[in-house]
Structure formats: structure tokens, C-alpha cells
Amino acid sequence: MADETTLPTPDVSPTPETETYWEAAAEGRLLVTECTDCGRVYHPPRARCPDCLSEDTEWVETRGEGEVYAHSVTRQTGPPYDDATPYVVAYVELAEGPRLLTNIVTDDPGALSVGQPVEVCFHETDDGEHAVPRFEPV
Numbered sequence: 001m002a003d004e005t006t007l008p009t010p011d012v013s014p015t016p017e018t019e020t021y022w023e024a025a026a027e028g029r030l031l032v033t034e035c036t037d038c039g040r041v042y043h044p045p046r047a048r049c050p051d052c053l054s055e056d057t058e059w060v061e062t063r064g065e066g067e068v069y070a071h072s073v074t075r076q077t078g079p080p081y082d083d084a085t086p087y088v089v090a091y092v093e094l095a096e097g098p099r100l101l102t103n104i105v106t107d108d109p110g111a112l113s114v115g116q117p118v119e120v121c122f123h124e125t126d127d128g129e130h131a132v133p134r135f136e137p138v
């Protein structure tokens with residue numbers, strides 16, 4: 001696991017569609033899905049291609065590298081997030097193409113910018129059974 005953070009992790013409830021994704025995340029690998037019919041690479045994982053609805057898809061392990069596509073800094077909130085402020089919610093565009101809604105882990109959220117390179121890190125969930133991908137500046 002990467003850096004410590006006070007930002008709570010979301011509840012993770014794998015489904016048959018997402019089980020492989022969460023197993024890889026627990027091992028520190030970020031997967032996306034590729035449609036073998038039309039070539040679309042997408043996230044979040046689902047059994048059918050969002051473009052052509054094909055069920056001929058396969059898992060692709062990413063390099064875990066991307067850039068900030070958009071971001072927002074939350075400076076004031078309520079429980080259970082008040083100890084975590086300021087924190088960053090962002091869309092990260094992976095080198096492989098898909099954009100993920102995620103968090104950027106940084107001590108200096110005001111220094112983030114669109115296009116900034118980031119890399120994935122994983123934070124163990126509170127129950128210790130899963131890990132969620134987040135990103136940190138390179």
C-alpha cells in the first residue's frame with residue numbers, strides 16, 4: 001500500500017463483473033477492460049462494451065500512469081470526511097485512454113494542475129479485504 005491518508009475508503013462489494021478487477025487491485029494492479037470487437041478500452045469494468053454492447057471483452061493491466069483531466073479540492077465537509085480535508089476528487093485519464101473518477105493524494109492540493117502526470121497507488125479499505133486505486137503526483 002502507498003502513502004497513508006485520512007481519507008476514508010469507499011465500501012467495496014465485488015460482483016461477478018468486478019471480482020477480477022478488485023482482486024487485481026488488492027495485488028497493486030490496475031485493470032481496465034478492452035472490447036475485442038471494436039477496440040474500445042473502458043472503465044469502470046462491466047461485461048458489455050459501452051460502445052458496441054459486445055460481450056467479447058478482456059482485462060488489460062494498465063501501467064498505472066496517467067494525467068489529471070479535471071480536479072476539485074474539498075476544503076470543508078462533514079463526517080466522516082472532516083478529518084481528511086483538504087482532499088482532491090479528480091478524473092484521471094490513463095495512458096491507455098479511460099478516465100477514472102478517483103482521488104489525488106497530495107500534501108499540496110493547490111499545486112495540482114490539469115495535465116499533470118500522476119501514478120496509481122492503492123489504499124487498503126477499512127475492512128482490510130480490498131484496495132482502492134488512487135493517484136499521486138509523479
Ligand SMILES: [Zn+2]
Pocket residue numbers: 035036037038039040049050051052053054
Ligand atoms: Zn465494443
